[in-house]
Amino acid sequence: MSVLAVAEHRRGEVRDVSYELVTAGRRLADGLGGELNLLVVGGDVDGFAEDLNRDGVDTVYTVDDGEEFNHGIHAAAIERLHADLEPTALVAPNSVDGLDYAPAVAQRLDVPLVTDVIDFEVDGGGIEVTREQYGGKVETTYQVDADQYAVTVRPAEWPQAEDRGDAAVEPIDVDVGGESGTTVNGFEEVGGGDVDITEADVLVSIGRGIEEAENLPLVEELADTLGATLSSSRPIVDNEWLPKNRQVGQSGKVVTPDVYIAIGISGAVQHVAGMKGADTIVAINTDPNAPIYDIADYGIVDDLFDVVPALIEEFGGDPPEV
Amino acid sequence: MKVLVTVKEVAEVDDEFQISGLDVDDGSLEYDLNEWDDYAVEEAVQLSEADDDVEVVTVTIGPERAEETIRMALAKGADRAVRVWDDNLADAGFLDVDTKAALLAAVAEAEAPDIVFSGVQAGDDANGATGVALAERLGFEWAAVVNDFELDRDADVASVRRELEGGVEELTDVELPAVFTIQTGINEPRYASLRGIRQAQRKELEVRTIDDVGLDESVLESPVDRTDMYEPASEGDATYWEGSPEETAGELAAFLRDEGVVSS
Numbered sequence: 001m002s003v004l005a006v007a008e009h010r011r012g013e014v015r016d017v018s019y020e021l022v023t024a025g026r027r028l029a030d031g032l033g034g035e036l037n038l039l040v041v042g043g044d045v046d047g048f049a050e051d052l053n054r055d056g057v058d059t060v061y062t063v064d065d066g067e068e069f070n071h072g073i074h075a076a077a078i079e080r081l082h083a084d085l086e087p088t089a090l091v092a093p094n095s096v097d098g099l100d101y102a103p104a105v106a107q108r109l110d111v112p113l114v115t116d117v118i119d120f121e122v123d124g125g126g127i128e129v130t131r132e133q134y135g136g137k138v139e140t141t142y143q144v145d146a147d148q149y150a151v152t153v154r155p156a157e158w159p160q161a162e163d164r165g166d167a168a169v170e171p172i173d174v175d176v177g178g179e180s181g182t183t184v185n186g187f188e189e190v191g192g193g194d195v196d197i198t199e200a201d202v203l204v205s206i207g208r209g210i211e212e213a214e215n216l217p218l219v220e221e222l223a224d225t226l227g228a229t230l231s232s233s234r235p236i237v238d239n240e241w242l243p244k245n246r247q248v249g250q251s252g253k254v255v256t257p258d259v260y261i262a263i264g265i266s267g268a269v270q271h272v273a274g275m276k277g278a279d280t281i282v283a284i285n286t287d288p289n290a291p292i293y294d295i296a297d298y299g300i301v302d303d304l305f306d307v308v309p310a311l312i313e314e315f316g317g318d319p320p321e322v
Numbered sequence: 323m324k325v326l327v328t329v330k331e332v333a334e335v336d337d338e339f340q341i342s343g344l345d346v347d348d349g350s351l352e353y354d355l356n357e358w359d360d361y362a363v364e365e366a367v368q369l370s371e372a373d374d375d376v377e378v379v380t381v382t383i384g385p386e387r388a389e390e391t392i393r394m395a396l397a398k399g400a401d402r403a404v405r406v407w408d409d410n411l412a413d414a415g416f417l418d419v420d421t422k423a424a425l426l427a428a429v430a431e432a433e434a435p436d437i438v439f440s441g442v443q444a445g446d447d448a449n450g451a452t453g454v455a456l457a458e459r460l461g462f463e464w465a466a467v468v469n470d471f472e473l474d475r476d477a478d479v480a481s482v483r484r485e486l487e488g489g490v491e492e493l494t495d496v497e498l499p500a501v502f503t504i505q506t507g508i509n510e511p512r513y514a515s516l517r518g519i520r521q522a523q524r525k526e527l528e529v530r531t532i533d534d535v536g537l538d539e540s541v542l543e544s545p546v547d548r549t550d551m552y553e554p555a556s557e558g559d560a561t562y563w564e565g566s567p568e569e570t571a572g573e574l575a576a577f578l579r580d581e582g583v584v585s586s
Binding site: 010011069071094095096097099100101102103104106107108112113114115116126128132133134135136137138139140141142143144145146149181182183184185186187188189190191201202225226227228234235237238239240244247250251252253254258259280282283286287288289293294295296297298299300301302303306307308309310311313314315 | 334446449450487494496497510544552564567571573577581583
């Protein structure tokens with residue numbers, strides 16, 4: 001009744017989600033009354049195993065193959081170790097890489113998979129997991145009745161395990177089985193440029209609620225009036241209304257300003273991941289159920305096209321007609 | 323060359339909604355083409371515009387209501403559509419990743435595409451897993467969360483960018499046949515033209531049952547069951563400013579001045 005959790009690293013560093021996985025994995029292992037085993041594949045596996053040796057980990061298995069993530073090698077390594085350990089639960093991060101191998105591995109192992117889990121309860125022969133649906137407006141629970149199953153856990157939902165542990169480290173050899181049809185050629189940083197939103201004390205941040213590019217002058221004027229920097233959620237950048245360097249969130253920048261004014265932003269989990277560290281969060285949104293209000297300190301449930309002009313006028317500005 | 327695009331009709335929840343049983347009450351739901359799939363359709367249509375011999379086929383698991391969404395994909399330039407549905411699927415309710423991947427794989431095996439485009443996730447249940455599970459079932463290569471796609475037809479290789487966390491992109495070559503899960507922002511999805519909408523009415527939209535695609539009801543068996551749906555208790559302790567826009571803006575302005583954010 002053990003747990004096998006797959007750690008993640010990139011460009012020479014163990015990613016934070018791996019330490020969260022230790023916390024979640026230990027809780028799951030305690031529920032099952034078994035061991036927590038980690039697997040780390042590729043890169044400086046000895047160094048990574050040292051980093052991952054946190055309290056609660058029984059064994060760190062290492063596969064020294066390749067430098068960076070490759071889903072073919074990951075899948076082969078997990079398959080091999082899964083056959084040896086026969087874990088009840090396979091746990092992976094619900095990260096971009098996690099979602100690049102976990103669904104394939106679950107198919108290959110013929111175990112049910114539930115992704116983006118935010119909570120779980122071990123009961124009897126299975127597990128009950130909690131996840132979000134409809135953009136975070138509801139939560140759902142699922143009962144998984146299987147002897148073996150796989151889950152991916154949402155990043156930043158469990159605290160990182162910090163205390164040093166006394167795990168055994170065990171290298172294993174895996175035959176990947178021929179050439180992989182997928183070749184990783186490198187990485188590129190995107191979203192550079194002259195504006196660094198991570199340096200701003202005050203961010204005026206806009207989302208889908210702005211509706212059209214033609215309405216941008218309204219929030220630009222507000223940012224100017226407040227001496228703030230303009231940032232945005234993903235859809236604004238997808239539409240190319242603002243450049244990538246303005247994007248706050250999981251695939252954009254993580255910001256920690258003194259004040260974050262979220263205007264017309266619903267607060268999807270990927271966005272919240274990038275701004276929940278702000279000292280004070282103010283939300284302006286017409287939807288009283290928008291998830292952004294779960295983390296906001298102050299809220300105005302009203303139309304941004306009424307509130308923002310009034311705010312500009314409060315500071316003696318002249319709101320543009322949009 | 324054939325491109326298969328998985329297209330889902332997703333439910334969006336109104337601002338005010340009711341939950342009845344294990345799902346949001348149908349009266350509180352509106353249906354639309356999944357946002358990620360809109361980008362996937364566009365990526366496929368662009369390939370067919372670049373080369374005359376590219377056929378774009380969409381595949382959807384969904385009830386008759388979904389045909390409005392499917393016609394929209396056809397109006398944007400897909401050549402024909404397959405919709406998988408029958409009474410057993412209608413009675414099944416929640417479908418897990420495995421079931422969806424199995425149904426899509428059955429259609430894909432018959433179609434034998436070179437490329438499958440799938441959205442990264444669906445806006446409603448956000449599993450983010452069906453495309454990669456489908457690839458494994460088909461024995462295809464794959465890449466998840468793709469935000470740039472360049473095809474080398476001579477080499478049968480796609481050079482893609484995978485959008486990782488924190489503004490980092492991975493540059494990856496993938497041998498065809500392969501499944502790519504498409505991220506929003508990869509292109510600019512077109513609006514259907516009136517001409518496209520008229521043409522879409524005449525395009526083939528074939529409905530297949532579980533039996534038609536060569537499977538049986540056992541595909542619906544799942545060890546995963548939804549047991550509850552509820553509105554999460556608000557974790558928030560936000561202070562709400564209420565009143566007219568002038569009043570709420572005044573409260574916010576006073577707060578910003580108190581914080582020393584704005585001096586004027």
